[in-house]
Amino acid sequence: MKNITVIGSGTMGNGIAHTFAQHGFDVSLVDINSDALLKAVQTITNNLDRQLKKGSIDERGKTDTLARIKTYTDLQQGASAAHLVIEAATENRDIKLKLFKQLSEICTDEAILASNTSSISITEIAAVTKKPGNVIGMHFMNPVPVMKLVEVIRGYATTNIVTQTIMQLAKTLEKDPVEVNDYPGFVANRILMPMINEAVYTLYEGVAGVEEIDTVMKLGMAHPMGPLQLADFIGLDVCLAILRVLYDGFSNPKYAPCPLLVNMVTAGHCGIKTGIGFYKYTAGSKELSVADKFR
Numbered sequence: 001m002k003n004i005t006v007i008g009s010g011t012m013g014n015g016i017a018h019t020f021a022q023h024g025f026d027v028s029l030v031d032i033n034s035d036a037l038l039k040a041v042q043t044i045t046n047n048l049d050r051q052l053k054k055g056s057i058d059e060r061g062k063t064d065t066l067a068r069i070k071t072y073t074d075l076q077q078g079a080s081a082a083h084l085v086i087e088a089a090t091e092n093r094d095i096k097l098k099l100f101k102q103l104s105e106i107c108t109d110e111a112i113l114a115s116n117t118s119s120i121s122i123t124e125i126a127a128v129t130k131k132p133g134n135v136i137g138m139h140f141m142n143p144v145p146v147m148k149l150v151e152v153i154r155g156y157a158t159t160n161i162v163t164q165t166i167m168q169l170a171k172t173l174e175k176d177p178v179e180v181n182d183y184p185g186f187v188a189n190r191i192l193m194p195m196i197n198e199a200v201y202t203l204y205e206g207v208a209g210v211e212e213i214d215t216v217m218k219l220g221m222a223h224p225m226g227p228l229q230l231a232d233f234i235g236l237d238v239c240l241a242i243l244r245v246l247y248d249g250f251s252n253p254k255y256a257p258c259p260l261l262v263n264m265v266t267a268g269h270c271g272i273k274t275g276i277g278f279y280k281y282t283a284g285s286k287e288l289s290v291a292d293k294f295r
Contacts, residue, residue, distance in 0.1 A: 012142060023174070104128070134158075134159070137155070193255075
């Protein structure tokens with residue numbers, strides 16, 4: 001397994017491409033937007049420069065990593081020779097189903113088709129392909145080059161050999177893979193999103209303020225980041241989309257998104273990416289300004 005295609009050049013996609021290329025794989029990074037691809041390569045370059053300053057790589061490592069990444073705006077060109085395709089597009093069911101149907105026509109019968117989805121059913125995605133046994137979830141954590149966990153999600157039809165191959169591949173990337181079954185939210189988001197939602201409800205009901213809620217979870221539960229700041233980091237729109245998948249999948253009111261979260265996303269306050277969520281952010285920075293907390 002040498003040729004890797006990553007579809008989507010956003011935060012997750014460029015992180016996945018970076019990680020594979022740094023570990024010696026040839027990566028085709030595909031996006032319909034050429035400007036997004038240029039931005040992705042610049043982001044990877046900046047992140048490699050940080051690694052260089054820390055001494056975790058040398059100049060040769062940076063050069064070789066960048067040389068292994070090729071960019072494409074055409075799916076056929078970027079994916080036809082892939083041994084493994086990892087889809088990291090927008091967390092939208094219709095977009096993913098359309099992509100996997102196309103990939104099933106473009107890729108070889110031996111290619112493994114993986115999705116980085118954080119909540120959407122792998123079984124449903126696999127059902128639109130010719131070989132559902134070759135479809136699997138490979139859910140990386142953000143930031144991908146740093147975080148060790150990879151959730152490996154088996155769809156209903158995913159074969160043992162495909163699962164074993166992806167588990168071993170994750171270890172080759174110096175990640176810690178955890179095999180889980182295909183149910184809404186998998187493990188990470190089935191537990192994380194209700195916690196974030198409850199934190200939003202705690203704010204919505206006036207129990208405490210933004211900073212107070214985050215401080216309780218950081219100091220009392222030893223979380224490195226409070227749930228509201230974490231929601232800003234993930235993207236409030238992404239949190240809302242996952243909660244809706246959980247709510248639809250289980251038909252359980254405990255997963256119903258807080259009205260405050262819905263209103264914030266509707267208003268375009270989605271966190272770091274928009275400059276405002278539960279906190280305000282300085283342009284170009286992921287550092288929150290406590291003085292500018294959004295109440």
